[in-house]
Amino acid sequence: SAVISQKPSRDICQRGTSLTIQCQVDSQVTMMFWYRQQPGQSLTLIATANQGSEATYESGFVIDKFPISRPNLTFSTLTVSNMSPEDSSIYLCSVRWVLGEQFFGPGTRLTVL
Amino acid sequence: AQTVTQSQPEMSVQEAETVTLSCTYDTSESDYYLFWYKQPPSRQMILVIRQEAYKQQNATENRFSVNFQKAAKSFSLKISDSQLGDAAMYFCAYRSAGNNDMRFGAGTRLTVKP
Numbered sequence: 519s520a521v522i523s524q525k526p527s528r529d530i531c532q533r534g535t536s537l538t539i540q541c542q543v544d545s546q547v548t549m550m551f552w553y554r555q556q557p558g559q560s561l562t563l564i565a566t567a568n569q570g571s572e573a574t575y576e577s578g579f580v581i582d583k584f585p586i587s588r589p590n591l592t593f594s595t596l597t598v599s600n601m602s603p604e605d606s607s608i609y610l611c612s613v614r615w616v617l618g619e620q621f622f623g624p625g626t627r628l629t630v631l
Numbered sequence: 632a633q634t635v636t637q638s639q640p641e642m643s644v645q646e647a648e649t650v651t652l653s654c655t656y657d658t659s660e661s662d663y664y665l666f667w668y669k670q671p672p673s674r675q676m677i678l679v680i681r682q683e684a685y686k687q688q689n690a691t692e693n694r695f696s697v698n699f700q701k702a703a704k705s706f707s708l709k710i711s712d713s714q715l716g717d718a719a720m721y722f723c724a725y726r727s728a729g730n731n732d733m734r735f736g737a738g739t740r741l742t743v744k745p
Binding site: 549551559560561562563566574576608610612618619620621622624625627 | 664666668673674675676678681683722726731732733735736737738
């Protein structure tokens, strides 16, 4: 399995500000993803982070709101822009191995006041 | 679109007993993967077990096993000899072989009573 770390583990932010979440993996992986888990809810895929090109966003998520970077095969960032209280969620980074197993980071708990 | 349904929002089991968590899914695909993830209060998502649709044999991982019924589109998780550390939210997930998106069920909160 992969060791995935996320920074920060939690944050409390003011509305209108932006927060960048970092995801670091201990080995090179082709597939990296960002998920959102709203309070008491299941996980929803935000986007696939593509190395060296623009991320692929799922329906309902746009690059202006959730810009993603993937400079190499072990690192990605997700920015939550112009935050509102509705953005309060856990944001999880995830990686998938070639054989299909998918692992998740510890998550970043975001609270927007 | 594929959907994953977990009809049990909450389940409870006595320590050392066995419990089964239900999951059904809807798909027209023939090649896909199914997963069970555990999310304890620490919120770390932990892969419990995985099943490839083309495999007829049910996957097992120590005390965890699945009952995969492909025709019925059912994928239940059995936890044997339940331990206090098994208490968590359990999510069933589906992913088509040719798709990036992993679809999750709503989750089942498992409580283990000492």
